[in-house]
Amino acid sequence: MYERILTDFDIRTIMDSGQVFRIRPLPLESAPISCAETGGSPPSTAETFLAAAGKHAVLIRQKPESEDRMRVSFSCTKEEFSNFWNSYFDLDRDYEAIRRSVDPEDAFLTSAIRCGRGIRILRQDLWETIISFLVSQNNNITRIRRSLEALCERYGEKISVNAFPDSPATSLTYESVHAFPSPESILEGGPGGLDGLGLGYRDKYIFRMAQRCAGQEGQEWLDLLLKSSYEDALALLLKEYGIGKKVADCICLFALHHVDAFPIDTHMKQILNAFYPEGFPFSRYEGYAGILQQYMFYYKLTQRRTS
DNA sequence: GGTCAGGTCCTAT
DNA sequence: ATAGGACCTGAC
Numbered sequence: 001m002y003e004r005i006l007t008d009f010d011i012r013t014i015m016d017s018g019q020v021f022r023i024r025p026l027p028l029e030s031a032p033i034s035c036a037e038t039g040g041s042p043p044s045t046a047e048t049f050l051a052a053a054g055k056h057a058v059l060i061r062q063k064p065e066s067e068d069r070m071r072v073s074f075s076c077t078k079e080e081f082s083n084f085w086n087s088y089f090d091l092d093r094d095y096e097a098i099r100r101s102v103d104p105e106d107a108f109l110t111s112a113i114r115c116g117r118g119i120r121i122l123r124q125d126l127w128e129t130i131i132s133f134l135v136s137q138n139n140n141i142t143r144i145r146r147s148l149e150a151l152c153e154r155y156g157e158k159i160s161v162n163a164f165p166d167s168p169a170t171s172l173t174y175e176s177v178h179a180f181p182s183p184e185s186i187l188e189g190g191p192g193g194l195d196g197l198g199l200g201y202r203d204k205y206i207f208r209m210a211q212r213c214a215g216q217e218g219q220e221w222l223d224l225l226l227k228s229s230y231e232d233a234l235a236l237l238l239k240e241y242g243i244g245k246k247v248a249d250c251i252c253l254f255a256l257h258h259v260d261a262f263p264i265d266t267h268m269k270q271i272l273n274a275f276y277p278e279g280f281p282f283s284r285y286e287g288y289a290g291i292l293q294q295y296m297f298y299y300k301l302t303q304r305r306t307s
Numbered sequence: 308g309g310t311c312a313g314g315t316c317c318t319a320t
Numbered sequence: 321a322t323a324g325g326a327c328c329t330g331a332c
Contacts, residue, residue, distance in 0.1 A: 018313060133313080140312035143330055200328025205315090244315045265313035297313075 001164060002081045003073045008095035010070060010118025011049050011060050017119050017298040019254045021132055021145045022052040022152070022180070026059070050161065052152075054125035055179040056084055057161045070118070075162040090120045090257070098291055103284065108275040109292065112299035119298060121259055121291055126222050127213055128180040129255035130237075133247045134205045143198060150197045155181030155189065183214040205242025212240065230258035249290075259290045267300045268293065 015023040026048045046063040059075035074081050086092070099113045124132075131151075136144050156178030186193065187210050194203040212218055225233050233256055237248035249263035262282070264272070272280055282289050 136312090137314040138312060138327080139314090139329085140331065142332095143312080146330090198329065200330095201326095202328080242315070246314060250313075263313070266311090267313065301313095 001073055001075055001162075002078045003071065004081075005065055006070050006072050006091065007068055008099075008118060009062075009072060009089065009091070009120065011051070011062055011072070012047060013116060013118040013298065014089075014120060014122070015049065016301065017116065017294055018141060018301065019250075019294060020053075020122055020124060021141070021148050023049055024145075025049050048164070050177065052159075052177060052180070053088055053122075054128055055157075055159060056088075057159050057177050057179075058085060059161060059164060061164060068117075073164065075164050088123050090123060093120070095120060095291075098288060101285070102292070103281070106281075108271070108299075109296065112295040113292075115302055116295040116298040119294055121257065121294060122254060123257050124255045125180065126225060126251070126255045127183065129251050130209060130213070130243075131180075131206055133250040133254075134209060134242050135199060135202055136250070137202065137242075137244075137247060139200075139202075147198045151186075151194075151199075152178040152180055154193075154197065155185040157181075183210040183212075183218055186210040187214055202242070208241050225256065228256075230256070230260060233258065234261075253290045253293075259288045260286070261290045262293050263290070265297075267297055271296055271300055 011023065012025070014020065015025070044064060046061050048059060048061040051058055051060055058080075061073040061075075063071050065071040074085060076085065099117070102109050102113055104110060132144070132148060135147050139147075153176075159177055159179045161177050186207065191207055194206060197203070199206065213222055221236075225236055228236060230252055233252050234248050237243050237251055238245070243251075246263050246265055249261045252258040252261035253263060280289070285292055
């Protein structure tokens, strides 16, 4: 177990921000959503979550320490934390500085960053992110989660998760935690091996992408993407069957960490039309508009939920 | 029970 | 090049 006091970190907000689909609250310790804008205050009791990422998984327990500080425990060693989770959660970036840079006269963005404080743009596994956002197209977040979880249960290897010694979660066993499946394991299931996962017509995109990413050649393609600039990565991704501009931008932002990528989906279209009829001020936020996109997207979701 | 989901592909102009 | 329709399915 490894503990940190963190600012601009709220695992629940990250979980609900729509960039990641394999973080979930532990059943025994769930709590309502928190959003300053909707009158809710962060729960003062500890909440615990299970975060699965690629072949890694960890329990995360958080409790507010003060107004803007969170006490966060990770059920892993300090080494595992510094080798993987620190980077995964983008903990070396100063999100407070990003929030401070927002134009105070921009009422919508100001509300969005207040509501979404605690968001971070994760550095997710590339292959997992490609599949996740192929699934996401013309789909809803609940079903995306269900489909991906079912995919992991069918093809992902079981992985172990350390429990907190003093947690109610100790009584649970995490045999149900699966790694994200490899391209090869999906190929072994054959073309019909994706039936029954609720993927709909997206199954063919996923199977083809598994063919694309399998083997040494596939790995080399993924490595090339990892080394590419935003512009080059975008062009490479757009060649692939089932990947359009929006999904490509999500992959660039959430896996390749090109934080200037600015995915525009139905929600963002509505926001841009309603609040930025003259255009979003990209030049003011050059190089990191994608991070602000995430605050706006999350804010929009919380508004929809309560209206 | 219709509408809507973090869109993309395909076809017809 | 650009517009319009089809598309799996289940959550709400």
